[in-house]
Amino acid sequence: MDGTTRHLAVIGIGSGDPDQLTLAAVKAMRTTDVFFILDKGREKASLVRLRHDMLDEHASGSHRIVEADDPWRDRAQDASSGYREAVHDWRRRRADLCEGLIRDELAPGQRGAFLVWGDPSLYDSTLAVLESIAARGNVTFTYEVIPGVSSVSTLAARHRIGLNRVGRPLHITPGRQLSETLGAIGNDDGDVVVMLDAHESFRHLSGEGTWIYWGAYLGTPDEILVSGPLGEVADEIRRARAEARATHGWIMDTYLLRPLAEVATP
Incomplete structure (x- = not known):
């Protein structure tokens, strides 16, 4: 230079x-x-x-x-x-x-x-x-x-998972377009990472047949992790978000949605 x-x-x-x-x-x-x-x-x-x-x-x-x-x-x-x-x-x-x-x-x-x-x-x-x-x-x-380590990479590392399944695509979408993304790709055409979801778009999903890997403040001392069938943990995630926002005044979270049938549970 x-x-x-x-x-x-x-x-x-x-x-x-x-x-x-x-x-x-x-x-x-x-x-x-x-x-x-x-x-x-x-x-x-x-x-x-x-x-x-x-x-x-x-x-x-x-x-x-x-x-x-x-x-x-x-x-x-x-x-x-x-x-x-x-x-x-x-x-x-x-x-x-x-x-x-x-x-x-x-x-x-x-x-x-x-x-x-x-x-x-x-x-x-x-x-x-x-x-x-x-x-x-x-x-x-x-x-x-x-380039840097994204929250998406950190989310997968913290949950000890791969972001995609064999032979399947990975979709990344902002929360405001989650319903459109799911409508376009169908129920089993890849996994979906959701970012910038200020309005908790996962609330509008049925929760049946879907596993969610969720994380907030990833990579910080305030990190919070939740995973499980969406229908069972959605309320837990909502409570965690509300409590964290009240404590810190802001929240940054990311999550992965995956068909339940493709998740190896203990």
């Missing part, structure tokens, strides 16, 4: 366990001059602290940390017809913020980085935001992507 080009790294840092940092992530952190951290508010302050802890352990002593408030997003629209418009508006405002940070806080010739939960390729907006900024042409930079 020459002395006139800004360079960014989008670093996947795993789903919460500091030990999930890959060697590639650590190497990228050690060559970074400026880390950009977007603060999501007091409720998720622990996530910011965890990033700082990772940097204290692995980053070089000469780095700077630049924090900024992540643009507010109307979550009430997540289940409405205006969902896509709301996401595009939020990403535009996030791009405005990040463009200013890159322009004003990262000098030509320096390396900057965004630390992304899980893996940057899976339900994260950072890459789309950087593409939008680059297309505007107001600030010039190059960037690379360092």
